[in-house]
Structures are given as structure tokens and as C-alpha cells.
Amino acid sequence: xxxxxxxxxxxxxxxxxxxxxxxxxxxxxxxxxxxxxxxxxxxxxxxxxxxxxxxxxxxxxxxxxxxxxxxxxxxxxxxxxxxxxxxxxxxxxxxxxxxxxxxxxxxxxxxxxxxxxxxxxxxxxxxxxxxxxxxxxxxxxxxxxxxxxxxxxxxxxxxxxxxxxxxxxx
Amino acid sequence: xxxxxxxxxxxxxxxxxxxxxxxxxxxxxxxxxxxxxxxxxxxxxxxxxxxxxxxxxxxxxxxxxxxxxxxxxxxxxxxxxxxxxxxxxxxxxxxxxxxxxxxxxxxxxxxxxxxxxxxxxxxxxxxxxxxxxxxxxxxxxxxxxxxxxxxxxxxxxxxxxxxxxxxxxxxxxxxxxxxxxxxxxxxxxxxxxxxxxxxxxxxxxxxxxxxxxxxxxxxxxxxxxxxxxxxxxxxxxxxxxxxxxxxxxxxxxxxxxxxxxxxxxxxxxxxxxxxxxxxxxxxxxxxxxxxxxxxxxxxxxxxxxxxxxxxxxxxxxxxxxxxxxxxxxxxxxxxxxxxxxxxxxxxxxxxxxxxxxxxxxxxxxxxxxxxxxxxxxxxxxxxxxxxxxxxxxxxxxxxxxxxxxxxxxxxxxxxxxxxxxxxxxxxxx
Ligand code: SF4
Numbered sequence: 001x002x003x004x005x006x007x008x009x010x011x012x013x014x015x016x017x018x019x020x021x022x023x024x025x026x027x028x029x030x031x032x033x034x035x036x037x038x039x040x041x042x043x044x045x046x047x048x049x050x051x052x053x054x055x056x057x058x059x060x061x062x063x064x065x066x067x068x069x070x071x072x073x074x075x076x077x078x079x080x081x082x083x084x085x086x087x088x089x090x091x092x093x094x095x096x097x098x099x100x101x102x103x104x105x106x107x108x109x110x111x112x113x114x115x116x117x118x119x120x121x122x123x124x125x126x127x128x129x130x131x132x133x134x135x136x137x138x139x140x141x142x143x144x145x146x147x148x149x150x151x152x153x154x155x156x157x158x159x160x161x162x163x164x165x166x167x168x169x170x
Numbered sequence: 171x172x173x174x175x176x177x178x179x180x181x182x183x184x185x186x187x188x189x190x191x192x193x194x195x196x197x198x199x200x201x202x203x204x205x206x207x208x209x210x211x212x213x214x215x216x217x218x219x220x221x222x223x224x225x226x227x228x229x230x231x232x233x234x235x236x237x238x239x240x241x242x243x244x245x246x247x248x249x250x251x252x253x254x255x256x257x258x259x260x261x262x263x264x265x266x267x268x269x270x271x272x273x274x275x276x277x278x279x280x281x282x283x284x285x286x287x288x289x290x291x292x293x294x295x296x297x298x299x300x301x302x303x304x305x306x307x308x309x310x311x312x313x314x315x316x317x318x319x320x321x322x323x324x325x326x327x328x329x330x331x332x333x334x335x336x337x338x339x340x341x342x343x344x345x346x347x348x349x350x351x352x353x354x355x356x357x358x359x360x361x362x363x364x365x366x367x368x369x370x371x372x373x374x375x376x377x378x379x380x381x382x383x384x385x386x387x388x389x390x391x392x393x394x395x396x397x398x399x400x401x402x403x404x405x406x407x408x409x410x411x412x413x414x415x416x417x418x419x420x421x422x423x424x425x426x427x428x429x430x431x432x433x434x435x436x437x438x439x440x441x442x443x444x445x446x447x448x449x450x451x452x453x454x455x456x457x458x459x460x461x462x463x464x465x466x467x468x469x470x471x472x473x474x475x476x477x478x479x480x481x482x483x484x485x486x487x488x489x490x491x492x493x494x495x496x497x498x499x500x501x502x503x504x505x506x507x508x509x510x511x512x513x514x515x516x517x518x519x520x521x522x523x524x525x526x527x528x529x530x531x532x533x534x535x536x537x538x539x540x541x542x543x544x545x546x547x548x549x550x551x552x553x554x555x556x557x558x559x560x561x562x563x564x565x566x567x568x569x570x571x572x573x574x575x576x577x578x579x580x581x582x583x584x585x586x587x588x589x590x591x592x593x594x595x596x597x598x599x
Contacts, residue, residue: 011365011456013564020543021569024241024248026210026317038571062366065399066564067543068300070210070316090370090401091300095316141194141331151330155218155322158330 001127002056002082004115006042010060014072014092023069028099031071032078046079053080058111060085064092070099077101084109084117084124097142098151106133172431174337175406176372179311179428183294191336191437198328200310201288203235203297205279207317209252211298212259214321228263229327235267235288236260237279242271242538245546277511277537280304280393280479284385285513287419291407292428296323301479301561303396307388308415309407309427311372314396335372335401336437338363342377344445349595352387353481353559353579355379356394357450359442361460369399371437374430379444380405385414386483393480394561397457406430449594452577455565463582469592471576472554473568474505476583477535478542481559482510484517486580491523493584493595499531500590506548507532508540532587544569557592559583 395403541548549569
């Protein structure tokens with residue numbers, strides 16, 4: 001079981017998750033400091049280490065819309081958050097898969113700050129309210145990347161395959 | 171079964187005769203573009219090779235483009251050092267399509283690529299920038315990816331999991347009224363289908379209005395397709411595309427355009443008649459918060475911005491110069507103009523537009539992303555409002571979370587500069 005530490009509205013862009021003015025900072029080891037940098041409350045909680053690993057951030061529709069900046073994913077991953085969103089923008093979703101961010105897409109999901117939630121197989125349960133929400137399955141190809149442990153590992157695997165079978169890539 | 175343009179391009183790039191929406195493919199990549207974030211791509215690329223015992227090697231250096239645009243010249247030591255590292259990598263790996271900070275061939279990636287003849291109809295283009303959708307204006311399938319995915323492309327030469335997007339067909343008819351154009355059309359479309367109306371989908375643009383539209387206008391609508399969530403926006407290539415490639419991009423023998431089959435399957439069809447369209451404004455803080463200009467006329471603006479990969483081209487600057495010639499920017503506002511590329515800048519100089527703008531009181535900045543993403547120049551003060559021809563008005567976008575950004579066409583921006591408040595350019599026209 002995990003606690004919802006924060007909830008945010010629809011259409012939260014990558015400019016909100018990781019403002020452009022910190023984009024010169026690229027390394028996943030350094031980006032977590034700027035997560036939600038312009039949201040004094042949430043950034044303050046993260047900085048004060050009030051958010052234990054595995055805590056839940058609940059997002060609305062179209063989470064991560066906007067730019068392709070990968071910092072918006074690595075900054076959240078650095079805090080080891082579980083993100084539950086009602087829907088997610090495409091590039092953000094792809095980056096999340098590639099970097100191994102703990103992200104669950106559950107259409108219609110509802111939870112308030114302080115609620116306890118749990119991911120059980122193909123649904124996510126708001127234990128506090130007793131409501132259950134089906135999880136949207138990852139598209140097939142993305143699952144292969146998740147299973148390999150992220151895109152870096154997956155690419156290494158494909159390189160090895162290429163080397164042993166130079167004629168094709170299936 | 172008939173195929174859409176995107177399906178045809180992806181089928182060819184994956185060596186298949188037929189594909190359909192939902193298929194997962196590994197298309198080979200014709201062009202892989204990055205900007206300053208190449209610094210992160212390089213980091214991830216070297217990470218892939220770590221522990222493999224192999225020398226890191228880009229699959230095809232002639233297909234990699236790197237354009238410095240987001241923070242030029244560097245605003246900080248950190249950025250300058252990133253740029254330095256990228257330059258060293260470019261030299262070591264002999265990447266040929268490199269556009270450094272230069273007055274002759276620099277600029278914003280989404281202008282530099284088309285004008286340099288790098289983007290061809292039927293190509294698969296990936297870029298570590300969400301507005302890579304721009305390049306669909308030339309009939310290419312072009313989409314944004316993250317830095318790690320780009321590192322994977324640099325290694326393998328193909329994208330590892332591309333799901334063929336379902337396509338929305340947008341059919342545009344009618345003639346634009348004076349002072350109304352492509353920017354108003356795309357803002358209207360985004361307002362209609364919403365900021366996630368095309369998420370995981372492609373948008374194919376058709377109709378007489380699109381056929382008559384020059385490539386510069388097509389770049390505007392494909393550029394902002396991503397603001398409706400689209401994977402890609404695409405205008406099937408035609409005679410205008412071939413003209414642009416030959417005359418403006420120096421491509422002697424452009425490939426034959428790819429057209430959709432007449433019985434292609436579309437997930438949705440949207441019809442728009444532009445003859446009654448008025449100037450459109452995207453209000454803070456989402457791009458789909460679009461209103462006809464009449465609803466916001468008179469709003470005070472502290473900063474007017476003309477430029478970006480959306481509206482920083484020669485015809486945009488010409489439109490602004492035409493309105494401001496012989497007039498003055500209001501004392502109650504400030505106006506910043508940043509040409510989309512060095513070539514645009516030079517042509518605007520030659521045509522006298524830059525003189526018109528400067529005499530009117532505008533500040534003309536060097537080509538690049540400028541104030542668009544709020545990291546470099548032209549940040550807003552607390553509580554200030556901007557009116558901008560850029561493509562995003564998210565909270566904090568122009569460098570200040572308490573600022574507000576309205577998005578509009580170059581004509582609206584220029585007319586408003588004279589008054590210091592949002593002004594309908596058709597007034598008195
Ligand atoms: S001009 Fe703005 S939107 Fe375009 S590439 Fe630069 S930062 Fe991105």
C-alpha cells in the first residue's frame with residue numbers, strides 16, 4: 001500500500017514538471033532537485049524529504065504534455081514516485097517506459113491527498129474509498145522495453161542480436 | 171486495404187508491403203535531429219556502449235543533424251560547457267549536419283532542417299524535440315522522441331518500437347480573410363479537438379486551402395499539431411513541396427511525393443471552412459483555451475514576441491513589418507523579434523523589414539529560440555502578460571510562473587504592439 005502525497009490537475013506540462021530554465025542540467029543524478037520547481041508546496045515537500053520512496057503522485061488527464069525533455073521523467077524517477085495518471089501524453093509515456101519510471105495509467109482514477117492506494121494486478125485500488133480502476137495496458141512493444149529493464153538495456157540486447165544476425169532486424 | 175500517408179511511409183521504411191494503425195514497427199530512420207539536448211543524448215549513447223566492449227559509433231553520421239538553438243549564445247557557463255562537449259563529439263564522430271552558433275547558417279532546428287534541404291517527402295524523421303512534427307509540412311513522417319530513444323537510434327539506425335498511429339483527416343476549405351492565416355487555423359483546430367484530441371494519433375491535412383498554402387504556412391500547422399497531442403502532423407507532398415525543395419532548399423532532384431490511397435482508413439474526419447474564421451487567441455495557461463480575438467481585445471500586454479519555430483519565418487516578419495512600418499511600438503509595451511534562422515534574418519535585412527521593425531521600436535534579437543521557452547532572453551516579470559507568436563503558453567513557459575502568455579498570429583502581435591493592448595489587426599484595415 002502507498003500513500004497519495006500530492007494531487008495535480010489536468011494538462012500538467014513538462015514546463016511545470018521540470019521548468020525550461022533548468023534544462024542545462026541533464027544528468028539523472030542532478031535533475032531531481034528541480035522537480036516541480038515552480039510549485040512551492042510540492043517542491044518544498046520533496047526537498048524537505050517528506051516524501052518517502054514509493055509515494056504516489058496523482059495526475060489528471062494529459063499528464064506530461066508539451067516538450068520531449070527527458071528531465072521531466074528522470075526528475076520524478078529520482079524521487080522514486082509512483083505516478084498514477086488518468087491519461088498521459090505520448091512522448092512522456094515513451095520516455096517513462098524508456099527510463100523505467102513507475103507510471104500507471106488508470107482512466108477516471110480518483111484519489112485525494114492522504115488516501116492509501118494499491119496496484120493489484122490489472123487494477124489500481126483506492127483503499128481509502130474502496131473504489132477500483134482498471135489499468136490501461138502498455139502497448140505490446142513498450143512492454144518488451146520494460147521487461148528488458150529500460151531502453152539502454154534493450155538497445156544493448158538488440159545490438160548483440162544485430163551482431164549475431166547481420167542480415168536482418170526482424 | 172488502402173493506406174494513409176503515414177502508413178505508406180512507415181511500411182516502406184520497415185520493408186513491409188502493407189501496415190495498419192496499431193501495428194508495431196521498427197522503421198529505419200532517414201534523419202535524426204537534436205539540439206543542445208544532444209549533451210544528454212551523448213551521455214546515454216556512451217552508456218549504451220559501456221560494458222559492451224565495442225567502440226561507440228554513430229550508425230550513420232550523415233543522417234545525424236545537430237543544431238544549437240535553445241540557448242544561443244550560451245546564457246551560462248553550464249550551457250557553454252554542454253555545447254563545447256557536443257562540438258567535440260560532432261568532430262570526433264564526423265557528424266556533417268551540424269549548425270553551430272553562426273550568423274550564416276545557424277537558427278532554430280525546425281527552420282534550419284527544411285531550408286537546408288535535409289527533409290524530404292516520404293522520409294522518417296525523428297528529433298529530440300516535440301515540435302519535430304513541423305517537418306510533416308514536407309510530406310515526411312516526423313515525430314519527437316526523448317534523449318535515450320535518440321541514443322538508441324544513433325546506435326541501431328532504426329526506432330525500436332513505433333506504433334503506427336491512427337490518422338485524423340483534417341479537410342480545410344475556403345479562403346482566409348485578410349489578416350487571418352495558418353496560425354489562426356491551427357489554433358482553431360486545437361481549440362476544437364482539445365490539447366489531447368490527437369494524442370497517439372497523426373493528423374493528415376487536406377483540402378483546397380492546404381493545397382494553396384505555401385510551405386511556410388504548412389510548417390505552422392504541422393508544428394503545432396503536437397499541441398493537440400499528435401504524434402505527427404503531415405501535409406501530403408505536392409507541387410508546392412517540390413517547388414520549395416528546388417527553389418528554397420537547394421534540392422535538385424526531390425523524390426516523388428507519397429499520397430494516401432483513396433480508400434485509406436481515418437479514425438476521424440474534421441472539416442473546417444476558413445472563410446469565416448477570425449483571428450484566434452490561445453489564452454493562459456493551455457494551448458486549447460482558444461478564443462476569437464473579440465473576446466480578449468483590450469487586454470494589456472507588457473511584452474510582444476514575434477518569432478520561434480512556429481512564426482519566425484520571412485513571411486511572418488514581413489507581415490509584422492508591413493503593419494509597423496512608419497508606426498511606433500506603444501510606450502506601454504516592449505516588442506522582441508527573433509528570426510527563425512540566419513537565412514531568414516539575412517533576407518529580412520535585405521528586404522528592409524528589420525529596419526522597419528527597429529525604427530518602430532522593436533528589439534531584434536539573434537536567431538534562435540529566444541524567449542520562447544523562458545531560459546535565455548526575454549523573461550517576464552512577476553504578474554506580467556505576454557502576447558506571442560510562439561506555440562506554448564503553459565504556466566512558467568516564458569520564464570516566470572506568475573506570468574501569463576497569450577498566443578496569436580504575427581499580424582495580431584504587430585497590431586497589438588502599436589496599441590499596447592490586444593488589438594484586432596482587421597481594425598481600420
Ligand atoms: S522556438 Fe520554442 S518551441 Fe520552437 S524549438 Fe525553440 S523552444 Fe521549442
